[in-house]
Amino acid sequence: MNRSVFHASRAFAAGALLLAVCLPAFAADWQDGAGPEWEKVLQAARQEGKVVVGGRADLGKPMSDAFKRDTGLTLDFLGGESRDISGRFIREVRSGNVIMDFMLGGAGNGIDLAKQGFLVPLKAQLMLPGVTDPKNWAGGRLKWVDKTENYMAIGGEYIFGWPVFNSSVIKPGEITAWTDLLKPQYKGKIAAYDPRSGGPGQAAAAYLGQLYGEDFLRRLYVGQDVTFTRSGPQLAEWAVRGVHPIMLGGLATDIEKYRRAGIDTLAVGEMTDGPGSLLGGSSVIFQAKGSPHPNAATVYLNWYLSKPGQDVYSTVWETPSRRLDVQVPSIPAYTVPKPGIAYLDQYEEDWYVNARPKLEKAVIEVMGGQ
16 A cells, blocks of 8 residues: 555545635535524624534534534534543533534434433424425425434434455456355455444444344354454555455445555445445434533534535545535435435434344354453
8 A cells, every 4th residue: 555645645635625615615505595583693702602523524614614604603523432532522411511502423422311301303403495495405305313303403314334445456347236245255354443432333224134134144154253343444444455355334435445546456346135224323413411512512413404404414435415505516326316226314313212232142152242
């Protein structure tokens, strides 16, 4: 691997992103159609001065710069690993000592917090026509994790659960179904994001467990001597070097970094017996009860679900927004949901609460514990 090319590519991409989010917007204004109540909220938000949001660190500067550009308000973005930031958010809301107004995270923690009365309803705060108009959203609706459709709005959505191959080792057409991975010649050649640690590894394993059951998980993860890591970049590096030419639970961001650096040997598989599942990543937004900046929070919520907010999120994470007017060229086609295909929705409350815990337990049992 040419490390100088790789780092130069990263620097170019970062510079392009900052340029994109800092330039003035010349398209239709994201506040078009706002009524007088919106102006009152803006004025009150300026008195509060800022909004505090927790989420993945990569979003911090691009999102803060764009929010300042579009609203004049300060966004204090508390960035870190999902588990650390969500843990802090939970501690804050349960103690009543709330610093963060919002969390941008996954589907899990917010469901329990909503049921226990620790979250603020969002739907009544959606004030802009560009956010509430169903024509702007895939499927003709703003989508929610919670069944009440009030607490956990999903900004982005992508296909996940595909395998990735080093095409110089695994030839095109060699593996076309998940069951092919059980063939003897692939024993010891597979690496996976550790499904015991949550995140992408758990999502990938839960999908396979839903498709084929616990015995398949045992035959794959244990019987094929799969090597595990809790690092997405490590997983991709193994595949690129051919150490483990098949990877499960890989992230598009890691794959695309290598492709931008000119490394074209990472091929995403299309499996005939399972097209993947739908995830929202860390795009789910939920608000703490006792939010210290309620008016600035309302402004941020509407901005985040509008075109400029989703442009930033989608560009940074290279995953599709559910907004139809957000089209980021760098997003790889293999992550974009296709019409007419029945994907497993892993961010739907009933599945997340009822099916996923059983599959998580099965994975841990299969692998002999934590």
